[in-house]
Amino acid sequence: MNFDPSFYKGKKVLITGHTGFKGSWMSALLVNAGAEVIGYSLDESELFVLSGLRDQITHIKGDIRDLSSLKAVFEELEPEIVIHMAAQPLVRLSYEEPVLTFDTNVMGTVNILECVRLHPCVRSFLNVTTDKVYENKERERGYTEDEPLDGFDPYSNSKSCSELVTHSYKKSFFSSGTTAVSTARAGNVIGGGDFAKDRIIPDCVRAAVNGEDIIVRNPYSVRPYQHVLEPVCAYLMIAAKQYEDISFSGYYNVGPDDKDCVKTGELADLFVKHWGDGLKWIDRYDGGPHEATFLKLDCTKLKKTFGWAPKWDIDKAVEKTVEWTKNRNSGGNVRECMDKQIREYIG
Numbered sequence: 001m002n003f004d005p006s007f008y009k010g011k012k013v014l015i016t017g018h019t020g021f022k023g024s025w026m027s028a029l030l031v032n033a034g035a036e037v038i039g040y041s042l043d044e045s046e047l048f049v050l051s052g053l054r055d056q057i058t059h060i061k062g063d064i065r066d067l068s069s070l071k072a073v074f075e076e077l078e079p080e081i082v083i084h085m086a087a088q089p090l091v092r093l094s095y096e097e098p099v100l101t102f103d104t105n106v107m108g109t110v111n112i113l114e115c116v117r118l119h120p121c122v123r124s125f126l127n128v129t130t131d132k133v134y135e136n137k138e139r140e141r142g143y144t145e146d147e148p149l150d151g152f153d154p155y156s157n158s159k160s161c162s163e164l165v166t167h168s169y170k171k172s173f174f175s176s177g178t179t180a181v182s183t184a185r186a187g188n189v190i191g192g193g194d195f196a197k198d199r200i201i202p203d204c205v206r207a208a209v210n211g212e213d214i215i216v217r218n219p220y221s222v223r224p225y226q227h228v229l230e231p232v233c234a235y236l237m238i239a240a241k242q243y244e245d246i247s248f249s250g251y252y253n254v255g256p257d258d259k260d261c262v263k264t265g266e267l268a269d270l271f272v273k274h275w276g277d278g279l280k281w282i283d284r285y286d287g288g289p290h291e292a293t294f295l296k297l298d299c300t301k302l303k304k305t306f307g308w309a310p311k312w313d314i315d316k317a318v319e320k321t322v323e324w325t326k327n328r329n330s331g332g333n334v335r336e337c338m339d340k341q342i343r344e345y346i347g
Contacts (some may be wrong), residue, residue, distance in 0.1 A: 003233035005033035007240045014079035015039040017086030019048040026232045038077050047193030061232045064108035070115050078121040084112050092198045094155035104330035105158035113169040124243035124342045127166045127183045131297050132156035140197045142298030145251045180242035180249040183214040187224030187255040192324020195328040206273040214281035219265030224255040229345045256298035260314040274322040
């Protein structure tokens, strides 16, 4: 079982962070499925602008730290499904701006859950967090959903707190069974349109476009990389299934198979292979702030509960990222490329 687009036809779906990397791909998926998409975000990513989504959804500029603004959106538009992705998502920035990071990622979650609590129109809520919520023991075995949450850096810890806030609201206010509440913990995502700082694939893209060598800060760190459509479709699957049956609500890891948990240097190798043109990367460890060396998820629960399985391996994910990037750089239609890849993924 994977994402079924037909479920979302005519459904009112509110996405926080809809203008970001994952949010833009999710919005495109839902628009194509016939959903009524309501987006709430503070900033617009380049991908969101290029994809032309603004004219296809209800686009609201707002800060998740602004509770009164959020309440007004819920009262006016009455969403049925809420997917919370708005966040300060960068580890390095969290060291520079810890207060901003905790304020956005913790109190932002409190605010969105408070709106869900006060508006019974919401039948399904999903909080998207990260694989970095776990207390990292730098081991090879993947983390399971029942293990301790204790992220190290301000970003990871703030997302651990976001998980705990969700758990508290679920037990305190949603035990009656009227609203299904889940969290999804995903690994590192790649794909066309990610222009963020301090991420390996965007760094590869910038170097390739500029005709420069790729600089890899830590080629030996292991991460569960997956194409953005993998977690986005898994999120939508969870939100849909718990909408239909609240017993599916819970806490889920969303990640690739073990073979796609690769070193950063191996990921750079794949990018170089698919890009061609003599591109190469160089190892330049910069002694930056603490980040986990080894991090892997155990996704057995998601697979057993829903019969879910990843579709694109890491090689295919990098291939599709390069395809999107070269299409964009040659002046191609970005949205057509996204829709083509969505059709290929869904099958």
